[in-house]
Amino acid sequence: MTPQLILAFVLFAFATAGTPGPNNMMLLASGANFGFRRTILHILGISLGLGVMVLAMGFGLGGVFKAWPVLHEILRWAGAVYMLWLAWKIGTAKGVSERDAGSRPMGFWAAAAFQWVNPKAWAMALGAVTTYAPEGGGVMVVPLLAGLFMLVGAPCSAAWAGFGMALRRFLDRPAILRTFNVTMAVLLVASLYPTLFRDHASKAAPRDLAFAAKPLVFGWRG
Secondary structure, rough: OOHHHHHHHHHHHHHHOOOOEEEHHHHHHHHHOOOOOOHHHHHHHHHHHHHHHHHHOOOOOHHHHHHHOOHHHHHHHHHHHHHHHHHHHHHHOOOOOOOOOOOOOOOOOHHHHHHHHHHHHHHHHHHHHHHHHOOOOOOHHHHHHHHHHHHHHHHHHHHHHHHHHHOOOOOOOOHHHHHHHHHHHHHHHHHHHHHHHHOOOOOOOOHHHHHHHOOEEEEEEO
């Protein structure tokens, strides 16, 4: 990979990881309700989950979905149901302080696993591999992309959690906090729209991109 291509990928990772989506809406809500410190494991879990997805796409996971397209549909609808449940949890949260152990933010492994049912994470990982990993470019290309995605994505995630924490001073009244949580829940549900009701004629679906993704590393010859 050339320095120009690496720079382009870093900009891609920054743009995709830093823009609103399911992860960032949840981080914003978590920072506001639990504080930044208790959201750190959530941030790290997102970073690891995205990195693993990029590795999986680069090593040919798209071929699995090409062979069994129903797997994509199962993941798509399972993710939608899970995100609706998360939206309900956020919308009905009463808010907690950092000393309150009765309610917990999303943990490390839960955040990492969530990426596999997060439609934006699929689009990010597939876009990273299909656009920036040259076929036959070497065995280290995909791990490099995964590592860069993690390095760039983690600060972006931390920024959203920090922004949520900064809002806490304005959310000290229960009614205001409840309105904030309901708003975050609605935005999380709205992020499902491109996945469940996307326009097939206007753009390729993530499943179509997965079919196009080749096992890049397998073409390496040393």
